[in-house]
Amino acid sequence: MLASTEIIEQLPRGFVFNTWYVAMWGSDLQEAKLVPKTILNEQIVFFRKEDGSVAAITDRCAHRFAPLSMGKLIPGDRIQCIYHGLEYSANGKCVKNPHAPCTIPEITNFKSYPVEEKYSLIWIWMGDEPADQSLIPDYSCLIDTPEMYVTRPGYLKVNANYQLVVDNLLDLSHTSYVHAGILGNAQTVDADIKVNQVGEVVSVSRPSINAETPGILQVMSPPGFEKGDQWSTISWYCPSNLILEFGVSKHGEPKEKGTGYFAIHLLTPESDRTTHYYYTAARWNVLTTGDDKNSAIRDKIYELRTFAFAEQDVPVIEAQQNTMDNAKYLLKPALLSIDGGPVRYQRILQNKITQELKK
Numbered sequence: 281m282l283a284s285t286e287i288i289e290q291l292p293r294g295f296v297f298n299t300w301y302v303a304m305w306g307s308d309l310q311e312a313k314l315v316p317k318t319i320l321n322e323q324i325v326f327f328r329k330e331d332g333s334v335a336a337i338t339d340r341c342a343h344r345f346a347p348l349s350m351g352k353l354i355p356g357d358r359i360q361c362i363y364h365g366l367e368y369s370a371n372g373k374c375v376k377n378p379h380a381p382c383t384i385p386e387i388t389n390f391k392s393y394p395v396e397e398k399y400s401l402i403w404i405w406m407g408d409e410p411a412d413q414s415l416i417p418d419y420s421c422l423i424d425t426p427e428m429y430v431t432r433p434g435y436l437k438v439n440a441n442y443q444l445v446v447d448n449l450l451d452l453s454h455t456s457y458v459h460a461g462i463l464g465n466a467q468t469v470d471a472d473i474k475v476n477q478v479g480e481v482v483s484v485s486r487p488s489i490n491a492e493t494p495g496i497l498q499v500m501s502p503p504g505f506e507k508g509d510q511w512s513t514i515s516w517y518c519p520s521n522l523i524l525e526f527g528v529s530k531h532g533e534p535k536e537k538g539t540g541y542f543a544i545h546l547l548t549p550e551s552d553r554t555t556h557y558y559y560t561a562a563r564w565n566v567l568t569t570g571d572d573k574n575s576a577i578r579d580k581i582y583e584l585r586t587f588a589f590a591e592q593d594v595p596v597i598e599a600q601q602n603t604m605d606n607a608k609y610l611l612k613p614a615l616l617s618i619d620g621g622p623v624r625y626q627r628i629l630q631n632k633i634t635q636e637l638k639k
């Protein structure tokens with residue numbers, strides 16, 4: 281077994297803190313509920329204030345460290361600790377000690393986090409620098425697309441480092457093997473992969489010309505699209521949010537006459553070895569008609585994607601993590617032409633992690 285420092289060298293670890301991560305779907309945070317969530321190894325409790333906005337504070341009482349999420353939300357946007365009743369405000373202060381002489385204790389290592397609710401998601405800023413709302417990546421397709429064409433909010437917990445999941449998503453070539461028949465097929469293996477970088481956004485494109493249409497695109501297409509020109513472009517936003525544009529048109533016809541979806545992949549590190557994976561999809565240029573049909577298509581897309589992630593990707597990624605952790609010597613990956621996207625984003629990510637460490 282490697283010493284832990286060697287494991288860190290094997291795959292550069294670490295997190296960017298001064299950035300936005302998805303904490304949960306907005307629908308996961310009901311009124312009057314305390315929802316605990318670990319993000320970047322920090323235990324946080326989320327709740328809705330009386331005005332409906334979201335608050336996030338350290339999920340640990342300063343007295344004997346009981347999780348505040350076990351406590352009670354009381355009027356005035358306060359949490360009362362379950363154990364001895366200390367009260368905390370939404371801005372991360374201890375505001376009441378019920379025990380005489382009721383002196384408010386000095387508390388350390390306790391904070392409130394900047395939170396934004398946008399695109400039906402709750403975003404959290406984990407760093408100490410001022411939160412910049414303009415840095416939340418654009419997922420407006422989730423609110424601009426009619427509900428009928430957006431799949432239900434998906435969530436999976438992955439027992440692996442978030443970078444292994446980003447590697448998987450930015451590497452479109454795995455679809456021909458891991459997801460043969462559903463998201464890709466053998467005909468797409470030798471497709472011409474292009475990597476593009478604009479600012480800090482890395483995109484990987486992989487077109488297929490006059491190829492058999494993968495199952496999930498057939499599900500959302502009218503008859504006549506069993507074969508066609510397909511395109512997939514996945515874009516990575518630092519540190520770990522992605523969007524894939526995936527579609528098909530009849531051979532030789534422009535993209536605008538085709539159909540497809542935006543596949544949303546939002547990854548939030550829970551710890552060094554676990555990742556929260558939020559996903560959904562929004563169809564564009566819908567060519568199928570009828571509410572019953574489109575609602576069945578919406579459910580089928582969700583089902584197929586959930587199967588692809590949970591039953592196909594995640595087992596490979598978790599096994600990969602396990603293999604790496606148990607290696608007896610330092611591993612260096614053999615690079616292939618398909619690794620251009622992962623190499624590019626890693627460079628940006630590692631640079632950001634290093635910059636923050638230097639501050």
Ligand code: FES
Binds near residue numbers: 346
């Ligand atoms: S542990 Fe919270 S008040 Fe004692």
Ligand SMILES: [Fe+2]
Binds near residue numbers: 448455
């Ligand atoms: Fe995959």
